[in-house]
Amino acid sequence: MSHTYDYDVVFIGAGHGAFDGAPALTAAGKKVAFIEEDRVGGTCPNWGCNAKIILEAPTKLLSEIRQSDGVIDGQAHINWPKAMQRKQQIIDGFAPAIQKGMEGAGIHFIFGHASFVDPHTLTVGDKQVTADKIVIATGQHSHRLDIPGKEFLHDSKDFLSIPEVPAKMVIIGAGFIGLEAAAIMQAAGSQVTVILRDQQALPAFDRSYSDQLVKALAQKGVLFIKNTQVERVEENGSSYSVSTTTGSFPANYILDATGRVPNTANLNLEQAGIDFDQKGIIVNDYLQTSQENVYATGDVLKKEQPKLTPTATFESQYVVSHILGEEKEAIHYPAIAQTVFTTPRLAQAGVSIDEAKAHPDQYDLVEQDVMADWYRLVDFEKAGQRTLIYNKNKQLVGVIELSDKAEDVVNAMLPAIEFGYTQKQLKRLVTIFPSIGYSALDNLG
Ligand SMILES: Cc1cc2nc3c(=O)[nH]c(=O)nc-3n(C[C@H](O)[C@H](O)[C@H](O)COP(=O)(O)OP(=O)(O)OC[C@H]3O[C@@H](n4cnc5c(N)ncnc54)[C@H](O)[C@@H]3O)c2cc1C
Ligand SMILES: NC(=O)c1ccc[n+]([C@@H]2O[C@H](COP(=O)([O-])OP(=O)(O)OC[C@H]3O[C@@H](n4cnc5c(N)ncnc54)[C@H](O)[C@@H]3O)[C@@H](O)[C@H]2O)c1
Numbered sequence: 342m343s344h345t346y347d348y349d350v351v352f353i354g355a356g357h358g359a360f361d362g363a364p365a366l367t368a369a370g371k372k373v374a375f376i377e378e379d380r381v382g383g384t385c386p387n388w389g390c391n392a393k394i395i396l397e398a399p400t401k402l403l404s405e406i407r408q409s410d411g412v413i414d415g416q417a418h419i420n421w422p423k424a425m426q427r428k429q430q431i432i433d434g435f436a437p438a439i440q441k442g443m444e445g446a447g448i449h450f451i452f453g454h455a456s457f458v459d460p461h462t463l464t465v466g467d468k469q470v471t472a473d474k475i476v477i478a479t480g481q482h483s484h485r486l487d488i489p490g491k492e493f494l495h496d497s498k499d500f501l502s503i504p505e506v507p508a509k510m511v512i513i514g515a516g517f518i519g520l521e522a523a524a525i526m527q528a529a530g531s532q533v534t535v536i537l538r539d540q541q542a543l544p545a546f547d548r549s550y551s552d553q554l555v556k557a558l559a560q561k562g563v564l565f566i567k568n569t570q571v572e573r574v575e576e577n578g579s580s581y582s583v584s585t586t587t588g589s590f591p592a593n594y595i596l597d598a599t600g601r602v603p604n605t606a607n608l609n610l611e612q613a614g615i616d617f618d619q620k621g622i623i624v625n626d627y628l629q630t631s632q633e634n635v636y637a638t639g640d641v642l643k644k645e646q647p648k649l650t651p652t653a654t655f656e657s658q659y660v661v662s663h664i665l666g667e668e669k670e671a672i673h674y675p676a677i678a679q680t681v682f683t684t685p686r687l688a689q690a691g692v693s694i695d696e697a698k699a700h701p702d703q704y705d706l707v708e709q710d711v712m713a714d715w716y717r718l719v720d721f722e723k724a725g726q727r728t729l730i731y732n733k734n735k736q737l738v739g740v741i742e743l744s745d746k747a748e749d750v751v752n753a754m755l756p757a758i759e760f761g762y763t764q765k766q767l768k769r770l771v772t773i774f775p776s777i778g779y780s781a782l783d784n785l786g
Contacts, residue, residue, distance in 0.1 A: 346471045346472050346473045347470055347472065348374045348470065348471070349366070349373065349472065349474065350363075350366055350371055350372075350373045350374075350473065350474045350476065350664060351373070351375075351376060351455075351463065351470060351472035351475050351476070352374070352376070352478050353376050353477050353478060353479055353608070354375075354376070354377065354477070354478035354479045354480055354604075354639070354641075355381045355382065355383060355450070355478075356382060356383020356384060356385065356478060356480050356639060357639060358476075358480065358638035358640070358656060359375055359476065359478040359638070361654040361657040362654075362656075362657030362659075362660060362661035362662075363443065363446070363661065364442075364443070364446035365658070365662070367446050367447035367448055368446070369665050371665075372449075373447070373448045374448065374449040374450070374451055374472075375443065375448060375450050375451070376452075376453065376455040376465055377451075377452060378452070378453055378454040378455070380436045381439050382435050382436045383478075384481075385650045385653075386432065386436070387435065387436060388497065388498040388501050389497075390650055391431070391435065392428055393501060393521060393525075393682065394682060395427065395428040395431055396424060396425070396428050396525055397525050399424050399528075400419065400528035401684050403417055403418070403419060403528050404528060404745070405720060405721055408722070409721045412721070418530065421506045421529055421530075422504070425502070425503070425504065428501075429502075451465050451470060453465040453466045453468075454466075454607070455608070456607060456608050456609040457609040457610060457612055457613035457615070458609070458612070458613070459613055460475070460613050460614065460632040461634065463475065474634050474635070474636065475634065475635045475636070476635075476636045476657075476660055477608070477615075477635065477636070477637040478638045478639045478653075478657070479603075479604035479608065479641045480603075480639055480640045481602055481603050481604060482601065482602055483496035483497055483597065483600075483601055484600040484601060484602050485597055486513065486597050486599055488571060488572060488573050489572075489573040489574070490574030490576070490581075491574070491597075493574045493581050493595060494596070495594065495595060495596050495597065496597055497522070497596070497598065503594065506526065506529045506530050506531050507526070508531065508532065508593050509531065509532045509580070509590075509594075510526050510532070510534070510592060510594045510595070511534045511536065511581075511583045511595045511596070512533060512534070512535045512596045513536050513571050513595070513596065513598060513599055514535075514536075514537075514538075514597070514598035514599040515535050515542035515543065515555075515598075516544075518596075518598040519542075519596070520535070520554070520558065520681055521681060521682050521683055522596055523535050523558060524563075524682075524683035524684055527558070527561055527562055528561075528684070532562070533562070533563045533564065534565075534566060534590050534592075535563060535564070535565050535566070536569050536583070536590070537565065537566065537568070538568070538570055539567070539568060540568060542554065542555050542565075543681060546681075546741065547689075547728075550687055550694075550726070550728075551687065553726065554687045554743055557685055557724075558683060566585070566587060566590070570585060570586045571584070571585050572585060572586065574595060577591070579593075580592060580593050581593070583595060601648070602619075603617075603619075603620065603622065603640065603642075603643075604641055605617045605621065613632060613635070614631060614632055615630045615631055615632055615635055616630065617643070618643065621641050621644070622637040622641050622642055622643060624636070624642060624643070624644075626671035626672055627663055627671060627672065628642070628659060628660050628663070628672055636660045636663075636664070638656040638657045638659075639657070646674050646677055647679050649679060651677070651678075652674075655674070656672070659672050675759050676739075676758045678690040678748075678752060678755050680751065684745060685724070685744050685745050685747065686746070686747040686748050687741075687742075687747060688741070688742055688747035688748045688750070688751040689739070689740065689741040689751065690740055690755055691739030691740060692739030693730075693739060693741070694739075697739065702733075703732060703733065704730050704731065704738065704739075705732075705733070706728055706729070706730055706731075707728070708727075708728055709726070709727040709728070709729065709784060710725070710726060711724070711725025711726060711727055712724060714780050714784070716775050716776075717746070717780075719775070720745065725746075726742070726743050726744070727741070727742040727747075727750070728740070729784070729785070734763075736761045737754060737757045737785055738761075740754050746777050749777045749778070749781070750777060753778040753781035753782060754781050754782070754785065757782070757785060764786065767782060767786055768786060770782055
């Protein structure tokens with residue numbers, strides 16, 4: 342270590358953008374600290390992926406029971422307070438476990454809000470911390486609509502601790518968070534209305550597939566109001582009225598799910614000469630900011646790739662390898678799989694349908710009815726569709742699927758996409774039968 346600094350590497354933020362890579366630094370003899378102003382672990386374990394999937398699990402189970410054509414009979418329903426208590430019990434363990442693991446790896450924790458003095462110096466409260474390299478891994482926070490009555494709106498963090506099932510819920514925004522929340526609360530017994538400012542939900546996915554997901558959720562009872570701007574919210578005794586360009590909607594709970602904003606404010610980035618814009622911190626191909634000793638990882642980055650936990654993990658590990666000199670090449674992102682955890686799920690990876698259709702000389706599309714596979718009957722699935730995208734060498738380069746098991750299918754197909762498996766190589770995979778992995782790969786042969 343250079344003796345002029347307190348640390349070799351300091352991470353601002355203790356989420357996946359930090360903790361997945363950092364232990365390799367201390368293992369290589371570097372002195373490392375995390376500065377965290379809230380809960381260790383950041384969004385994903387505390388108020389993101391993990392919290393969400395624990396609350397979603399009972400809704401998936403309920404859906405299977407309801408689809409079982411009476412094989413499982415009787416009235417099942419979700420006991421929401423118990424579901425919430427269970428979620429909290431599991432979540433409570435994550436932050437201490439991550440902190441213990443990091444401290445065990447020799448990483449120091451400094452609690453408080455970090456901001457830059459210069460590219461090597463941070464303030465945390467009344468302390469100054471210096472480092473040879475700094476990694477900004479500050480993530481994002483919820484965008485909040487600026488409308489009259491905005492104080493009655495809740496964000497995803499509030500929602501993931503919602504104490505009871507509201508009789509009527511209005512969700513503004515039909516992205517990942519809006520649709521996942523809609524699916525959970527509809528299954529839990531709420532009458533859910535989702536307000537879209539335009540026509541399409543989930544712009545990150547192919548339009549025909551996102552439309553099918555909206556249709557599937559609508560069939561379960563979610564009301565979708567399209568091409569509508571929310572104008573204001575008023576309190577009406579113990580409930581609310583959401584006024585929009587297409588009328589008013591009553592609600593007992595309103596979720597503002599209009600996107601997420603990178604945490605770049607209050608970091609004093611201008612003073613340190615670090616460039617950013619409203620989409621995040623600007624980096625080069627090595628994830629270095631305009632100050633080359635300062636890197637950025639995870640959701641706070643301005644990037645084309647989806648802002649997801651595994652992307653943050655990949656970047657955290659890349660930056661650490663670059664700092665250690667083990668990785669000298671520019672970051673080369675793999676195919677990134679993503680899913681919307683509704684029932685049914687919508688999942689995809691690799692080349693998109695739009696891209697494939699734009700280059701018919703390079704790609705072929707194959708449509709598949711998921712229900713053509715008998716195995717889908719086992720867990721009472723009723724419908725599903727998949728599109729496979731092949732290059733002209735008959736190698737899989739992309740997939741999108743809408744079904745109850747779409748995330749497992751896409752994960753199973755991901756190695757074929759990433760490593761360009763040939764038909765001959767695929768035939769050497771002797772997988773477990775019957776299983777979703779078998780089915781997924783069998784469909785490629
Ligand atoms: C409701 C929800 C559900 C999600 N579900 C999924 C999912 O199912 N799958 C998936 O892959 N992704 C999901 N995501 C996205 C995922 O949570 C993020 O991609 C991931 O957490 C990004 O990690 P990160 O380390 O970049 O940021 P974060 O996890 O947000 O961590 C940033 C940390 O920095 C701290 N911090 C910020 N500023 C400062 C400062 N100045 N000083 C000190 N500390 C600071 C914050 O307190 C925070 O702990 C979800 C997100 C949300 C909101
Ligand atoms: N399953 C997952 O992996 C998962 C789950 C949740 C969140 N995430 C991550 O978190 C990110 C944020 O999720 P999100 O749902 O908040 O964002 P999003 O970008 O997916 O969706 C935001 C939605 O709000 C709408 N919107 C934006 N401004 C609006 C306005 N003024 N009025 C009405 N509607 C408006 C957009 O049209 C869009 O439909 C995701 O992009 C994803 O990276 C991932």
